[in-house]
Amino acid sequence: MIDWNELKKRQPTVVRMIMNSFHKDRLSHAYLFDGGAGTGKKDIAVHMAKTYFCQKRTNIEPCQDCKDCKRIDSGNHPDLHLIEPDGQSIKIDQIRKLQKEFSYLGVESRKKVYILNHSDRMTTQAANSLLKFLEEPGQMTMAILLTEQKQHILSTIYSRCQVITFRPLSTNGVEEALVSEGVPPQLAKTASQLTNDQRTAKELALDEWFAQARAIVIQLTEELKERPHQVFLTIHDKWLPHFKDKSQQDMGLNLMLFWYKDLMKIQLQDNRIVYADQKDKLERYALQFGRKKISQHMMAILDAKRRLSANTNPQFVMEQLVLRLREG
Numbered sequence: 001m002i003d004w005n006e007l008k009k010r011q012p013t014v015v016r017m018i019m020n021s022f023h024k025d026r027l028s029h030a031y032l033f034d035g036g037a038g039t040g041k042k043d044i045a046v047h048m049a050k051t052y053f054c055q056k057r058t059n060i061e062p063c064q065d066c067k068d069c070k071r072i073d074s075g076n077h078p079d080l081h082l083i084e085p086d087g088q089s090i091k092i093d094q095i096r097k098l099q100k101e102f103s104y105l106g107v108e109s110r111k112k113v114y115i116l117n118h119s120d121r122m123t124t125q126a127a128n129s130l131l132k133f134l135e136e137p138g139q140m141t142m143a144i145l146l147t148e149q150k151q152h153i154l155s156t157i158y159s160r161c162q163v164i165t166f167r168p169l170s171t172n173g174v175e176e177a178l179v180s181e182g183v184p185p186q187l188a189k190t191a192s193q194l195t196n197d198q199r200t201a202k203e204l205a206l207d208e209w210f211a212q213a214r215a216i217v218i219q220l221t222e223e224l225k226e227r228p229h230q231v232f233l234t235i236h237d238k239w240l241p242h243f244k245d246k247s248q249q250d251m252g253l254n255l256m257l258f259w260y261k262d263l264m265k266i267q268l269q270d271n272r273i274v275y276a277d278q279k280d281k282l283e284r285y286a287l288q289f290g291r292k293k294i295s296q297h298m299m300a301i302l303d304a305k306r307r308l309s310a311n312t313n314p315q316f317v318m319e320q321l322v323l324r325l326r327e328g
Helices: 004-010 012-023 041-053 067-074 092-102 124-135 171-180 185-194 198-205 208-226 228-242 246-267 276-286 291-309 314-326
Strands: 030-034 080-083 112-116 141-147 162-165
Touching: 004 012, 004 041, 004 171, 012 041, 012 162, 030 041, 041 067, 041 080, 041 112, 041 141, 080 092, 092 112, 092 124, 124 141, 171 185, 171 198, 185 198, 185 208, 185 246, 185 276, 208 228, 208 246, 208 276, 208 314, 228 246, 228 314, 246 276, 246 291, 291 314
Parallel strands: 030 141, 030 162, 080 112, 112 141
Antiparallel strands: none
């Protein structure tokens, strides 16, 4: 169950600001949450609404068990309205329906909360229609607009909202969030190294392609050290068929780079390794590599990434790379 302490780990500045507003009873009638996908905007907006409605909260933490909290969790609270784009945009009919709700008293109390996801996708007519609420807000009505592109928000709306900026999640923050959602720890750790977008990281970590990619990289690095005569077979039979397009090939090389970075970290007695489930093997290999050799291998991988970006033939790049890596 999400609470303010968990959300504070993801967005400490944002949560402190919101908690302070609740403590001082100085909530704004309209907020604009601006930040990249997966930074927790929607989770914090919904939890903010839960705190607003809960009548049995402890300090500002909702009880999670009352009728209001349970209805919000199930998505059917009569006074909390979540608006999503209808197709590619939020249309004027959706805002008109919302305005009609404005005129009613709350079903459970006088409080009402409206969350507009992807508010930058409002049509011009919808945005202009929303201005009436923002200019003449109800006494206990709160709007929370979520956006990834604040530059597309109508200036007259922007100026009437309290703008709160959501920072990209830290690597640890993404990893912890993924594990809390049931992603296997080894995949959560690896995916969080590739993106700080929690949503993208989760999609990646739960994709069977990604798990196989990680396994192929581990196999290849193992063969380079223990069975170098097999690496070309692995490149042709597994690597090239699996890493097909340029983005996949680049990701595969990033996964290889993480392996050699882990070797360096172990030599520096830094336990923050990506392949934590392979720690015993990494420790054994780290004893067999000098730091200079590890650095050379990392440079070889970075060079392979540059050559791929320059449209060099992937097969040729990988064959040349493993030749360089086999030298160690």
